[in-house]
Amino acid sequence: MGGESTFDLDAVDWRILAELQEDARVSYAELGRRVGLGATAATERVRRLVDNGVIKGFRAEIDLERVGYGVLAVVRLRHPSGNYRKLHAELERTTEILQCHHVTGKDCFVLFVAARTMRHLERLTGRIATLGSIATSVVYSSPLPSRVITAPTD
Amino acid sequence: MGGESTFDLDAVDWRILAELQEDARVSYAELGRRVGLGATAATERVRRLVDNGVIKGFRAEIDLERVGYGVLAVVRLRHPSGNYRKLHAELERTTEILQCHHVTGKDCFVLFVAARTMRHLERLTGRIATLGSIATSVVYSSPLPSRVITAPTD
C-alpha cells in the first residue's frame, strides 16, 4: 500500500477527476448526477481515488497577485552536489519558495518563488544564491497557468 | 471589478485560506469552527474571497504517477518572437503541457510537460521544438511539489 504503482481508472473515474479538478467543492449528489451515478456510488468512487493516492488532496487555488505577491520568478539553481541539508533548511524556512524540483542537466534544481516586489525578490534570490550559482527568470505572464489532467490518449 | 489590484485580508481570512488550501472540501460549519466563526459568517467570508478573485477556484490535486504519467519535465523554449499563434495552438492541442509561463531572459517560455514514458516525452518535445530551440530537463523528484501560500511576513 502507498507505493508508486499506477492505478486503473475507467471512463467514469476520469470524468469524476475532470469534475473535481474544475470544482473540488461540488456536492457528491451533484457529482453523481453529472457522471451518471447515485450519490452513494459517487462518494465511494471518490473515497477509493483518495485512498489509492490518485487524488492527493483538494486545494483552494489562490491568486498570488491579489494577496500581495505581485512578482513570480523561476529560479534555476546549480547546487554543489552533496549537502542537501542546507537546501532543505532553506526550503523549510522560506515560505516564498512555492515549488522545488530536482532535475537533470546542469541546472540541478528549478524553484518557483513568489515575491511582493522586485526588492523582495532580490533579497530572496540573494539568500538562495548562497547555495550555488543561480539564474533567475521573472514571469511576465502565464498563458497556461495550469491544466486539468486528462486520460492519456494513445 | 475584476482587475488586478490587491485585496485586504485580515488574520481570519488568512486562516481560512490556509484551511482551504489544506482541504478545500471542508464544510462551512467545520471551517467556521476551526477559525472561530459561525457557519454563516464563514460562508460569507469565503464567498467574498471568491467574488474578489482571491480564491481562483477549488481543485482536486492528481498524482501524475498514479494515473500513468510517470515522466515530468521542464522544457525551456526559446521562441522566435512574433507568432504567438503557433504556440497558442500547440498549447491548446497538447494536453500533456501542464503549465506555460512567459519569462524574461533568453529562455522565453518555461513549460511543464507530463509524459507516460521517455518515448512519449521524446515525441512531445519533438513537436515543441518546431516552435524554437528548446532545453529539456527531466524531473527526478520534487522536494517541494507545492506549498500553501501564507501572509507576507514583513
Place this chain on the structure above:
DNA sequence: ACGCTATGCCGCAAAACCCGCGCCGAGCAG
C-alpha cells in the same frame, strides 16, 4: 448448469449541512 463470492450500485432513514431570512451589537457620523 449450479452454487458461491465479490463487486459495484441503489434505496432508505437519521444526522449534518446549506442557505436565505431577520435580528443584534459595535462603530461612527451628524
Place this chain on the structure above:
DNA sequence: CTGCTCGGCGCGGGTTTTGCGGCATAGCGT
C-alpha cells in the same frame, strides 16, 4: 441621541451526507 452600516448570529426548511441492507452482474471452481 438618532440613524446608519457592517459583520456576525440564530433559526427553519430543503438538501446533502453517511452508514446499512439489498440487488444485479461477473467471475470461478466443481
